[in-house]
Amino acid sequence: MTIETIGVIGGGAWGTALAQAAAAGGDPVVLWAREGDVVRAINDQSANPLFLPNIPLSRKIRATSQLDDLADCDAILVVAPAQHVREILGSASIGFAPLILCAKGIEAGSKKLMSEVAAEVYPGSPIAVLSGPTFAHEVAAGLPAAVTLACEDQVLGQSIAARLASPAFRPYLSKDVIGAEIGGAVKNVLAIACGVVEGKRLGQNARAALISRGFAEMTRFGLARGAEAETLAGLSGLGDLVLTCSSTSSRNFSLGKGLGEGKSGAELLADRTTVAEGAHTAPVLREAAHDAGVEMPITEAVCALLEGKNSVEATVEALMARPLKNER
Ligand SMILES: NC(=O)C1=CN([C@@H]2O[C@H](COP(=O)(O)OP(=O)(O)OC[C@H]3O[C@@H](n4cnc5c(N)ncnc54)[C@H](O)[C@@H]3O)[C@@H](O)[C@H]2O)C=CC1
Ligand SMILES: O=C(CO)COP(=O)(O)O
Missing domain, CATH: 1.10.1040.10 (N-(1-d-carboxylethyl)-l-norvaline Dehydrogenase; domain 2)
Incomplete structure (x- = not known):
């Protein structure tokens, strides 16, 4: 499976940094942000001063306020804060693209992990988790970092890792979501x-x-x-x-x-x-x-x-x- 266009849900520091990493090879990235100011700043100035100040962003990143604009993406990085993932996924219609979960948290009330939340909202979607020691501002600035990319389907995991890897961003594969x-x-x-x-x-x-x-x-x-x-x-x-x-x-x-x-x-x-x-x-x-x-x-x-x-x-x-x- 070849993954070209990456979608990103969440225009905070980490969503923006991951969009930057995903755009490093020149393929397009579509980023959904909740804040109109963030969408405008990314599209007009290639910057996100609200959440990731002083980092020039790739022009390959296009921001949108419409979740439906992610419908044609080949894979989607879900980077909203953990307590909002269920609601945001529930309001999106993003087909069956693989969901790569990047929030670090457990849902209040249900006590569920993000993979369990995503599986409930999108039962048909393949799921992966991206996590590791990565301050957003360093990744966005192109400093070297390595992450765990966990996916039960190792073929899909390899496709995602290959799409996100760059000289400065190194995913290690795992099956342990x-x-x-x-x-x-x-x-x-x-x-x-x-x-x-x-x-x-x-x-x-x-x-x-x-x-x-x-x-x-x-x-x-x-x-x-x-x-x-x-x-x-x-x-x-x-x-x-x-x-x-x-x-x-x-x-x-x-x-x-x-x-x-x-x-x-x-x-x-x-x-x-x-x-x-x-x-x-x-x-x-x-x-x-x-x-x-x-x-x-x-x-x-x-x-x-x-x-x-x-x-x-x-x-x-x-x-x-x-x-x-x-x-x-
Ligand atoms: N910042 C970092 O260095 C890293 C963050 N993460 C994880 O990424 C996830 C997102 O964090 P950041 O991008 O850093 O966030 P951030 O702190 O930079 O920005 C806050 C985010 O929360 C969203 N938000 C605020 N209120 C909301 C609401 N009512 N509904 C939906 N969204 C709302 C904003 O739109 C924004 O995207 C977190 O789970 C965090 O643990 C993971 C690795 C690195
Ligand atoms: O997860 C992170 C680095 O890997 C970011 O940590 P904080 O959310 O505490 O800033």
């Missing part, structure tokens, strides 16, 4: 915890401990949901966890930093233009972990901090005072 999704969703919650460590100046040791014990949480939950350990230890899991837990370029890390500095979750989440997926995923993940009988103390701590139910000091004290146990 669930594993790729869980890594991306869980690392956002853990990045908030690492941001708290930064904001409260708890030190580098504490951050490394959180990354390691957070990875243990991610692995326990992932295995309980059918993910493969190798996927969780790969680009979409550990790779993205390390990236997002190390830099204020991460919105989730920055949100945590604000909590560590003493601001409230409500204050930090009010009037945001950009999305911090971990804040939405944390409570759903806590419920899903409970359903699966999996212990996720860091996730629970992040929920309590976001909900204003615990101070940072009391949270750290409680985590450190948990009963001693084997590392594995």
Whole structure:
């Protein structure tokens, strides 16, 4: 199967960066954006100052406000925030093109992963997941990055990987759709915890401990949901966890930093233009972990901090005072 025209649903930072990556070889890209200003800026100035400032975009990217304009695309990257994917897919009529899911989150209420949401809305469409350590502004600027491209149908996976690959963008194939999704969703919650460590100046040791014990949480939950350990230890899991837990370029890390500095979750989440997926995923993940009988103390701590139910000091004290146990 040859994939030429790529459609992109979502004109935020990551949708725009992926459109840029997909346009690198000169094939056309059609990007649907919710904001009229974004559509106009992309078409008139080849730029997206609202979500991806200071990055000149390829002229091969055409933006539209009409989802139906994606109907003839050979494959569609779904890059809306996780909580809006169901609604946006439901309002599109995009035939049976493969859907490549790029949002990192779990749907509130249903506790479903994006592949499960997409399969409900478009039961006939082949599904893939693209996830990995990729800050949008770096990918859009053409800096090198690698991602996991998970697809049960490996022939389709290879076609998608071949279409998206460029000298600066390297997809690695996997069959483990669930594993790729869980890594991306869980690392956002853990990045908030690492941001708290930064904001409260708890030190580098504490951050490394959180990354390691957070990875243990991610692995326990992932295995309980059918993910493969190798996927969780790969680009979409550990790779993205390390990236997002190390830099204020991460919105989730920055949100945590604000909590560590003493601001409230409500204050930090009010009037945001950009999305911090971990804040939405944390409570759903806590419920899903409970359903699966999996212990996720860091996730629970992040929920309590976001909900204003615990101070940072009391949270750290409680985590450190948990009963001693084997590392594995
Ligand atoms: N920015 C990044 O570096 C990366 C982001 N992602 C993931 O991509 C997904 C999209 O994130 P970004 O493009 O960064 O978003 P963004 O934070 O740059 O932009 C916000 C997006 O949310 C959309 N939005 C806001 N309210 C909405 C509503 N009521 N209904 C539908 N859409 C609404 C906006 O149109 C815009 O596309 C997220 O799941 C994120 O975790 C994944 C990899 C990298
Ligand atoms: O997913 C990302 C990098 O891989 C982006 O992280 P943030 O959403 O925390 O900015």
